[in-house]
Amino acid sequence: MQRTLQTTTRAVRATVGPSRAALSSSSSTLLLRSLTTTSSPTSTRRLAPHAGRTAMRAFSSSPTQKSAADMTNIIASSPDDYVSVVSLTPSAGFTLSDGLVVPSPILMIDGNCFLWDVDHPTVGSRPDGKPKSDLGFDWNGWSKDKLAIFETLSPRPEIVLFGTGQKGLFAPPAVRTYLNGLGIQVDVLDSRNASSTFNLLQEEGRRVAAALYPVSHLSARTGLVA
Numbered sequence: 001m002q003r004t005l006q007t008t009t010r011a012v013r014a015t016v017g018p019s020r021a022a023l024s025s026s027s028s029t030l031l032l033r034s035l036t037t038t039s040s041p042t043s044t045r046r047l048a049p050h051a052g053r054t055a056m057r058a059f060s061s062s063p064t065q066k067s068a069a070d071m072t073n074i075i076a077s078s079p080d081d082y083v084s085v086v087s088l089t090p091s092a093g094f095t096l097s098d099g100l101v102v103p104s105p106i107l108m109i110d111g112n113c114f115l116w117d118v119d120h121p122t123v124g125s126r127p128d129g130k131p132k133s134d135l136g137f138d139w140n141g142w143s144k145d146k147l148a149i150f151e152t153l154s155p156r157p158e159i160v161l162f163g164t165g166q167k168g169l170f171a172p173p174a175v176r177t178y179l180n181g182l183g184i185q186v187d188v189l190d191s192r193n194a195s196s197t198f199n200l201l202q203e204e205g206r207r208v209a210a211a212l213y214p215v216s217h218l219s220a221r222t223g224l225v226a
């Protein structure tokens with residue numbers, strides 16, 4: 001009788017054991033399916049872009065290639081940066097506002113500086129061998145060849161300021177007649193006053209030019225004392 005009960009109990013346990021394991025396995029499967037079913041839509045909504053909203057672009061760490069036309073030179077001067085005369089010295093000639101030092105006679109036209117190949121107004125001799133006049137009448141800076149550049153300008157300056165070195169000289173009547181015929185006024189000063197007057201008129205926006213000789217005898221071709 002006892003053997004029969006033990007055998008029956010073992011059979012029941014053997015039958016119930018697999019059922020519990022199967023129930024546990026079935027419950028785990030249902031739980032995983034539930035989690036999968038619950039989390040899948042949420043994950044899908046997070047990954048999918050919202051309707052009507054532009055997807056964000058990925059940033060690139062590589063540098064962007066730019067051409068020279070896309071860049072701005074902050075050092076280069078603009079058309080409004082007119083050159084003016086900062087100082088005059090016997091050894092260096094003219095020091096300009098752009099830092100350039102010019103040890104020779106110069107022409108200041110349209111905010112730019114040009115070398116001017118002329119001799120000293122009073123030092124040296126005339127083509128006929130006679131000494132130059134102390135009043136500067138024999139200066140080759142008064143010749144049309146040295147002033148022909150003003151015929152090519154458009155528009156022409158209202159006035160040309162001549163700086164004749166350490167002291168102002170007298171312009172020959174032929175020079176005044178020639179420039180006045182081009183619609184240009186003439187004023188002759190010493191080079192320091194001519195430079196300062198030029199700077200002032202240029203700042204006021206006047207169409208002004210200057211033909212300036214240094215305060216010492218500097219050659220236009222060598223930059224040395226003539």
